[in-house]
Amino acid sequence: MKRIGVLTSGGDAPGMNAAIRSIVRCALHEKLEVVGVLRGYDGLINEEIRTMDHASVSNIINRGGTILKTARSAEFMTREGRKRAMDVIRKNKIDGLVLIGGDGTYRGGIALTEEFEIPCIGVPCTIDNDLNGTEATIGSDTAVNTALEAIDKIRDTATSMERIFVVEVMGRESGFIAMQVAVGGGAEDVLIPERKFDVEEMCHDIVEGNIRGKISWIIIVAEGAAKGEAIARQITDFTSLETRVVVLGHVQRGGSPTAQDRILAARLGAEAVGLLLKGESGKAVGVVSDEINIVDFEFAVRKKILETDKIYNLMKILT
Amino acid sequence: MKRIGVLTSGGDAPGMNAAIRSIVRCALHEKLEVVGVLRGYDGLINEEIRTMDHASVSNIINRGGTILKTARSAEFMTREGRKRAMDVIRKNKIDGLVLIGGDGTYRGGIALTEEFEIPCIGVPCTIDNDLNGTEATIGSDTAVNTALEAIDKIRDTATSMERIFVVEVMGRESGFIAMQVAVGGGAEDVLIPERKFDVEEMCHDIVEGNIRGKISWIIIVAEGAAKGEAIARQITDFTSLETRVVVLGHVQRGGSPTAQDRILAARLGAEAVGLLLKGESGKAVGVVSDEINIVDFEFAVRKKILETDKIYNLMKILT
């Protein structure tokens, strides 16, 4: 192992830069050469590669986004595309890859390692916290806090105007962000893909609350559970009360990473380099109980079960 | 003048609480009694009134929303409603009113002072900064900074993913927030109600930029100029490039007020009380060139002209 490559792929997440910094500097410390691959797997295919030194990653620890940029690659989904990627890897004498991203990124790693002889290690970096083998993915803590700050602001208006707000947060298949901000934001209810939900029942609650004088509501909706607009319309149709919708959208992907995300990035980046040096491949790093945890890509991408009953009930008790 | 009332009306804005605090404490300092009217003009009609003392406004200077709550009142729009409001004013021995809000709030004040003998002074508090007679309204600086922080986050993703983002900000009739955040956020373009805009021309720019390698764009849209969704669709139709939409919505109304908004609230609240004591009525307070400025309600609500050519051109040069 003389020369490694690092790439970020899929949706960007806060802390990707901190992870790149850790990987590059740890690799240099181990006397490895490091190249950065731009635009994820697409850039690998197109040989968008640049040498990284110590200074390449200066002053990025606190910045959102990724200096290596990211993309989703249709071509890499094909056997032909991956073959071309592998040609670039060989041509550039890359002996191992660190893949920073989520589910899709790891699946790319699975395909690559199954078909070719190139060691790949994954670093979990996605706002959805939906990978197995780690209690937290890099970026999820920041995304939750960003959404929470927005909800705190919405609460000011909801209370002052006495209105019902439906706030749509990210999470196509995962209710992680939604559940966290619902509890943290003191929301009145939350809809997530992992739980059946009865909008009509909620509307009954709203009407009853209204009679008791409770007029301001915040309802969190994970984008994968429903459209915020649709839920708001249902509520208005049923209760005749005015509703307002906020779709937080991509604001949740950006911003300076929290301490937790930066420290996680530092630790997991270092670990990934260490695993490559040990000759490992097809593994993802993670943290469980504050200890490093290593799992196979296949396990990491398996549907993560989010236990929600207890926390949902607690949320309802607390509102 | 022995006893004054204070109310907040219309859309809430950051700094309303700081204004209430200033009015209450300045009035108490002048040995006046003060009552707070809940829910704006609606609460006036319904006699939702409570006595305010020094402690009533403790620890609110930094809080968004309004402790007096706010509402839009259909009943007050009728002569009958205003008559009932005036009965409540008389019954509660209120000798003068401070009205905190925007355009609609002031129009309420105009109707009230024209029809009855009750002195009213307005304090400009709206995120749109669309009142005449003041360089800034309380709340507009905070709203602009809140939107700007969101745009900074979006920029992280826009740059990393190399996408076109359309960001819809508040401003039904005013492009103030949109223009400020476009310049402050380094946006590529901005659509506001005050300017004609050629979407097709912008699409040409995008295509040309794309050829030169400029792929990430942020386009700000004031809600009064167009729907963000519609503009995004037009861009995609024309350029075949992917777009993302963010609608910042009510997040912009909440949050802790900036220093400027708090200081403005302190000064203008004090001035409003002073005017009532001097026997003035039908006036709005404001600040011009860092000096207090007093104008008639009628002037304050006249359509404010936002000069945009120079600043728009500067924005285009800077991108």
Next chain:
Amino acid sequence: MKRIGVLTSGGDAPGMNAAIRSIVRCALHEKLEVVGVLRGYDGLINEEIRTMDHASVSNIINRGGTILKTARSAEFMTREGRKRAMDVIRKNKIDGLVLIGGDGTYRGGIALTEEFEIPCIGVPCTIDNDLNGTEATIGSDTAVNTALEAIDKIRDTATSMERIFVVEVMGRESGFIAMQVAVGGGAEDVLIPERKFDVEEMCHDIVEGNIRGKISWIIIVAEGAAKGEAIARQITDFTSLETRVVVLGHVQRGGSPTAQDRILAARLGAEAVGLLLKGESGKAVGVVSDEINIVDFEFAVRKKILETDKIYNLMKILT
């Protein structure tokens, strides 16, 4: 168990209010009566007690500080003081206490439960994260992020002015905050009570770095390890380079709690009420590996070992 009391004691920490909210509402949900004790153990002795209902804890989830206020009590350290406290507990028919705070708060609980028949459960709430039996204490995540944001700002100036900054953070006996922000902030070095440190060696590094052109440094100092001023003077004496000192101080205790701290507060508050109902006493709640963990007060207050070698070395590699 019909009626419980809740108090906050010792230094305040972000999330105390969120914990109070959880305890009060969970207790009410279980049909318990709840009283809040003001000013910690001092307020207990002086019978500063007020009944808490659902509305008593509205809109506090996102606020720093504690609505119950906090104090350090000299009198409670005496047997006589505790006897008086117990008299108040009996007089007010309080059947159990939830004690929110850190080390000193728990020691109060130990004394109380040893001497009298009053069930006490502890909720860990301290910025230092220095209690055993829990991976995180409520407030520590917020404090770390607050300090980190300050360090990000200092980095702007340190880089622009090319200066050496010594930043003193909180932590009298614990280097937790210092270590976290050193790694998260990309600091060049860190002094904590848990590690021997050779200032002269660091000065040699600085001089050598200076020769290579590295001129801006950020050095984190936990208040328990050294005075920031003293370290800065040593550096200047040794290297003849200018230094600047920042003492972050009590800023680290305040502010709106992070999502993690709020969710932890929600969960641990609920658990504390549950334990009282089960007849438990002399225990502290906590979280390990995202699961609730319950330990004796005696174990909780035992000196927590902070493993620092690995993370310190990583920090040095990454700078």
Next chain:
Amino acid sequence: MKRIGVLTSGGDAPGMNAAIRSIVRCALHEKLEVVGVLRGYDGLINEEIRTMDHASVSNIINRGGTILKTARSAEFMTREGRKRAMDVIRKNKIDGLVLIGGDGTYRGGIALTEEFEIPCIGVPCTIDNDLNGTEATIGSDTAVNTALEAIDKIRDTATSMERIFVVEVMGRESGFIAMQVAVGGGAEDVLIPERKFDVEEMCHDIVEGNIRGKISWIIIVAEGAAKGEAIARQITDFTSLETRVVVLGHVQRGGSPTAQDRILAARLGAEAVGLLLKGESGKAVGVVSDEINIVDFEFAVRKKILETDKIYNLMKILT
């Protein structure tokens, strides 16, 4: 005018980067060549010069500090030093300079333009807002908001612990930041260089307040008025009450600039380039009543009078 230089000098301030961006891009738009001078006047003397293009200033609008770095230059204070600087200017064919900074920066400009034939235009960028001819300097709005956020956090603890806090803010000769945050933060008192202050009288107020039950105080001290530590000691000596000191220090210089500071930077940078093109020299740009205002360097650096009686009295009424 074919080629201009830009430098930042003195203490850094948020918005310097936004100003550099505006100057560079406006100059390029006018077909000028632009060079950046590193490390202020020192870098000019040492010919630390680099060509700036459109991309040189990408993604810096929201960043604190200055990419051109800054320094204080002893050598430039000598006639000999300035002569060497002028040699570099000539050698590099620089036809005009934009000087970004405060008082000291402008004085450098005065010396340079008096002794040599090099047009210089100043852009006001200092957190102290102490330059004549402009209602606001770039950076002051951000610094005030940064200090205010810290004070909001301190207020959480001050209220919870019922303590007296003395908060020292920046401002060696100017009480601008101190006064703004005192009013905006709802402080109980403020000490600034511009006003005589009787600490003993304040201590009497504290004692009296204490008797009435007012126990938590926040007292703001501008560093130029007194040392926070000294004031705290005086208070404790006189009142026997515990005090806490926070010295915000260089945190106030950093951070992402506010909307106001970014927009000001955009406008003033553009104006500075325009003035150079018009053949002007020895002038500083500014804003008065939202209009561009141009003054001589000599006027700009004259001691700015800060009117404080009215705002100080208002602050006292509001606490």
